[in-house]
Amino acid sequence: MTKKIQSFEFNLKTKTKFGVDIAINLGKYLKGLSLKKIGIIIDGEISKEQYVKEIIKEIENEKFEEVIIWNYDLNEEPDYDSLNKSKLRFLSEEGKTLVDCFVGIGGGSVIDFAKGLATLATNPGPAINYRGFPKNLNPPLPTIALPTTAGTASEVTYNAVFEDKKTKKKMGINTMYNFPVLAVIDPKLTLSCPKSVTLSSGGDALVHTLESYVAVQSNMYTKIFAKEAFKLLFNNLSKVFEEPDDIEIRSNLSFGSYLAGISLMNSGSGPAGALSYLIGPHFNVPHGLAGSVFLPHVVKHNVDGGYNYSELYDLIDNVDKTINKKEKSKLFSQKLFELWEKIGVPNSLTVFGINKGNVDILLKEVEKFEVAFAQNPITFSVDDGKKLLLKMVKK
Template sequence: MDFDFNLKTNAKFGTNKALNLAQYLKELSLSRPGIIIDGGIAGLEHTRKVLSALESDPDITIRTWVYDLRHEPDYDSLDRIKAMFLDNSGKPVTDCFVGIGGGSVIDFAKGLSTVVVNPGKAVLYKGFPVKINPSLPTIAIPTTAGTGSEVTFNAVFTDNNQKKKLGINTRNNYPALAILDPVFTVNSPMSVTVSSGMDALVHTLESYSAVQSNPLNRIFAREAFSMIFNNLFLVKDHPGNGEIRAKIQYGAYLAGISLINSGSGPSGALSYPLGVHFKVPHGMAGAVFIPHIVRHNVQAGYDYSELYDLIDGSCRSLSMNAKNEQFVEKMFALCKKLDVPPNLSGFGVNAGTVDILLADIDALERAFTQNPVPFTVDDGKKLILNMI
């Protein structure tokens, strides 16, 4: 055994925990939060309660921006919005940022935390910037269950000129606190639940199997798999069931912890060009590939039987080979149940447009090496061509 394991984010998990935000800010000696709130949930009763609890606290001063981008975060928007949080001398008027929303909103809060204390355009900090001023603290309140952004330092931003998702990824951006309040996720529309939940499933499976995985992250991945897989199977038939929602959210949180301590894989990598060029939401863009990658891995001898045993109703007495065959079938069955498209045509990828996607696959070679069995650039291209 020889590995590193990091977990930098404290967590508060439970129904109505977000209502205590003012108290949690004070525990961190923070009093001037910049609130970035998802436009889709700004009008919900629970959101209004969270904000009014903050506004009525005499020791807290808030400045709020309702996130209204119709696309995933980009550097240009970051430049535009950052001005709202600076005084006349260019200093931040806030002492932290709170992201209340899905992964994009939390990523945007992380990005603002960095760019309000670093001069120039946001794109200067793309990739993995070093030797920059430490970001302000970020507090993450995910309202969807899936991205894991509440525990990772990564923040995805698109460079509109290069048509690439590069991000602002500084280790200063591990959120100081994640508040996981399942009340928010009960209100998620099913399309968001599926996309974010499948994102978490991709994180779980690929961080479990990645060549850089370790015994400790796999403990988190196994529990995450059990929570996410079994409850995603149920959620469509029981969308208002808080217990099912809470278990998916818990699983997604564990999946994020597993991911930051391991690696990803082909599905995670392939989701990026599909998202950038065909505007497919990140979770769905990984979901379409994951059963195919699992099948590829099983055919090459990779063993998922330990995860198969965690599926509700699984038959533990099956042989290892039979368990793996069943596992592949269960992955395709879950995708079918959740209406994940079986191919790429529904996203506009066809014989006429597929070259746009194929052109980006060479750059994913390094990410593919995270897969536990060989998955080459040619395998990636063949998979895409088979899926149109």
């Protein structure tokens, strides 16, 4: 019996406030944290929204000693050089920090950017010095995250993804200090999220859920989060494209994405998440979409290898629950392919400009992801990764 009792560790370091219309209180929340000089990184498009203008106005009404706002207008995913340039905006001529916190209002890239600037505010030199998993850092300034997409869950994770443009590698600046001190999750902020971003971020969240659910490092605690996240995400992802202004659907996706992030942080990723870091930088594919394209194929690989997805199948709305577990797992894989087709996730890499002629660039690098592949419960070898890439450029 004792064999079934798991040992595990679980971390959730970010205080969370969740609710429709709560972001309007951001200024009060910052006051509550005794912060006096506020640095705000905000997605340039989002900054034009009426609701966001009201949030900023409320912050100004709180009469902080300093409020510096920087509009994030990068079209690409963030890189180390952009961090170096924008940190100057928050420094005095003597190189001293002008703020005592960074607030990120935007998608995962913007929140990651806030985390990066928070590290650079207390650690000298260029951002590239801190790539990967830096050690012996000075504690960064606190970050506060307001996600405007439902996907990356950067608001509750310690990762901050940055690309090195020269090497085309996404190494990030990942430190345990990166956990935001506060996440303000207001689904109203996701209402303006365009269709393509809703798709990419929603797919990202489902990758987090499914890969962390099956990961060999998962445990009974992470599975609670992954299952609830799956239920919310799978059953609302197609609905959001039919009714993008429905705040209840948007709330379900925001909450699902948040839970998926917590599960991922405390469990592990897998082949689809890993392969996104391969095709993303080389072919400029958004991270969420880059992982999504592989997800049903990895699930099918697992089903064919005998993995039991029946527990998740039972969480899908309006399915026949009387069939046996094996049939459920098989149908689960099909249901995922069907959802992807319905919402428009490509089932081929050719739409990203990846074809037989250039896929070699990717094939050469697959082995770098062996550690993430090892998280998959059914053996997923480097060869399996290469075969999947080749299969997806044939169509």
